[in-house]
Amino acid sequence: SIPHKSPVIMASGVPGTAISKRRKFVADGVFYAELNEFFQRELAEEGYSGVEVRVTPTVTDIIIRATHTQEVLGEQGRRIRELTSLIQKRFKFPENSVSLYAAKVQNRGLSAVAQCESLRYKLLNGLAVRRACYGVLRFIMESGAKGCEVVVSGKLRAARAKSMKFTDGFMIHSGQPAKDFIDSATRHVLLRQGVLGIKVKIMRGSDPEGKSGPQKSLPDSVTIIEPKEETSVVQPHSEDYGQKKAQAEAAAAAARDAEVGEGEGAPAEEQ
Incomplete structure (x- = not known):
């Protein structure tokens, strides 16, 4: 074979x-x-x-x-x-x-990679971890993100390594919406005390044009439609629905009679 x-x-x-x-x-x-x-x-x-x-x-x-x-x-x-x-x-x-x-x-505040690099350079220039992370967090939220999360781990102050997490807004962690709505990035920065790991997650909102976020909406989002304005009743009135029904039936019967009349008046087809 x-x-x-x-x-x-x-x-x-x-x-x-x-x-x-x-x-x-x-x-x-x-x-x-x-x-x-x-x-x-x-x-x-x-x-x-x-x-x-x-x-x-x-x-x-x-x-x-x-x-x-x-x-x-x-x-x-x-x-x-x-x-x-x-x-x-x-x-x-x-x-x-x-x-x-x-x-x-277009919008670097909603780009996780751009914000990760920004935080990396802030830490390399000697800015305090807390201050640098809160600055990035504020800039992301002001750019129109629904939520964000910044995690810095490593030897931050003492000899023992630890992790610091900074969050703001609304963030989802699982399912298909997490893949659609969340942009994440990871970077490493070498400082005097050792290597720090940086993780940035940005949750973008839905955008019908698809510029600042995905066009689809979250599966649990509910849109409440405003009720129509009711016209105020100035003077009471009544309607006879039986009369309307009789008129409709009479019109239908007249249409049927007209069709039958047209059928009888047409010349017979040749055999």
Whole structure:
């Protein structure tokens, strides 16, 4: 018997290499993870908050989301050309087959990655943990979030490690709505006393336009519709519903008689 072979396709990370469908998913995941880690290290100061890869038959578009897009582009586009050249050499892309674009994060107060990086730099600059976390918390809530949670763990003051949690607003933790409505990010910051871990979770509200949050609403949300304004009765009046019924029946009978009359008046069809 001939062994079954899975369909052969091209990997996005390694152009020109024919691989099976299963290996393609793994290769795409590794390519995205390596790309994301590279941008996290390289564009941390520019407020990097994510990357999107769009593969077409001719070119691979890589869209970098950041808060300071002008610094990502560099003077006369020099920085983004350098990044394009690095990615092209590292992943062995053919000449002019990869393009990099910078997209500005519209609302950085609702981006967990951007706020995680902001908190990281505050701690690196020597700001007290409590003050830095409350500042980030306040900024997130003022940006229109329904709720947020900031967790900092490690050697905060004493030699023994501990964890501090700061929360505000409404936060859900389980189910499909948690995947749809919550944006989370984790970062590590190396201080003199050791490594601190930072976790930021932001719960966004539903937005019909899909800009500041998902278009769907929470499953337990209830919308109360305002009742219609009742017209005040100035003078009492009565209606005879029996008369209306008789009129309707008479109109229906007249319509039936008219149809029968038309049927009788029509010429008989030739045999």
